[in-house]
Amino acid sequence: MQQILIVEDDVKIAQILIDYLRASEYGVTHLENGQDALDLLRRQSFDLVLLDLMLPGLDGLEVCKGVRMFSQVPIIMITARIDEIDRLLGLEMGADDYVCKPFSPREVVARVKAHLRRTGKLSAPPPAQGFTVERDALRILVDGAALPLTPVEFRLLAEMIEHPGRVYSRMQLLDLLHEDQRDTSDRAVDSHVKNIRKKISARLPDTDCLQSVYGVGYRFEMP
Known part of the structure; x- marks a missing residue:
C-alpha cells in the first residue's frame, strides 16, 4: 500500500x-x-x-x-x-x-x-512511443530516429524528458538556454519550445507531449 x-x-x-x-x-x-x-x-x-x-x-x-x-x-x-x-x-x-x-x-x-x-510506484503500460536521451552524443531519439535539434533545444528537451510530469517555469528553462548565462528574454523559451514541438510533431503527429502550464511554464508528458 x-x-x-x-x-x-x-x-x-x-x-x-x-x-x-x-x-x-x-x-x-x-x-x-x-x-x-x-x-x-x-x-x-x-x-x-x-x-x-x-x-x-x-x-x-x-x-x-x-x-x-x-x-x-x-x-x-x-x-x-x-x-x-x-x-x-x-x-x-x-x-x-x-x-x-x-x-x-x-x-x-x-x-x-x-x-x-x-515514479514507478504504480504499474503502468509502456509508452506508445519511446524517447531516448543520449547526452554524450547530444541526441534525442524517437523510436530510434534522432530529432534534428539544436544544442539549446537538446538541453531543454533532455531536461524535461528526464523529469516527466514536472512543471518547469520559464525562468528555470531560461537558465538552460545558454551555458554562458548571458541575458535573454523568457520569450526565447517560448520560441524554442515552439520549434521543438514542430520537430516532435513531424515524427509523432497529433502528439502533445510538451504541454503548456498556464501562467507558469511547461511540462513533458510521455505519450
Whole structure:
C-alpha cells in the first residue's frame, strides 16, 4: 500500500483528502505542523507528500527546501495564494506540482496517482512511443530516429524528458538556454519550445507531449 503524507493545518480540508485517499486504498498520515513534517520525513519514507504552503512552524516552501536536501519524494504543493511568484518559488524549491484552493478532491487523487505512476510506484503500460536521451552524443531519439535539434533545444528537451510530469517555469528553462548565462528574454523559451514541438510533431503527429502550464511554464508528458 502506497503511503501518503498530508501536511495541512486546516483540519476540514485535511479530512476530505484523507477520506478520498483512503477510499482509493492509500495509507495516509496527517500532520499540521511544518517542522513536525520535516522531522518525520527524515525518519520515515513516504511515497508522496501533499504539502500546504501556509503552515505553522515552518511554511511549506521551507519544508520543501529542507526535504530536497535528503529526499526526492514527489511533493504536491497546496496553496490558496495564486499569484505567480509563489507558484514559481514553490517549484524552484523542488516541488513537483501544485493545486490551488479551492480544489476538487478527485483532481488531487488523480494527480497523486499520476505522480506515483511516473515514479514507478504504480504499474503502468509502456509508452506508445519511446524517447531516448543520449547526452554524450547530444541526441534525442524517437523510436530510434534522432530529432534534428539544436544544442539549446537538446538541453531543454533532455531536461524535461528526464523529469516527466514536472512543471518547469520559464525562468528555470531560461537558465538552460545558454551555458554562458548571458541575458535573454523568457520569450526565447517560448520560441524554442515552439520549434521543438514542430520537430516532435513531424515524427509523432497529433502528439502533445510538451504541454503548456498556464501562467507558469511547461511540462513533458510521455505519450
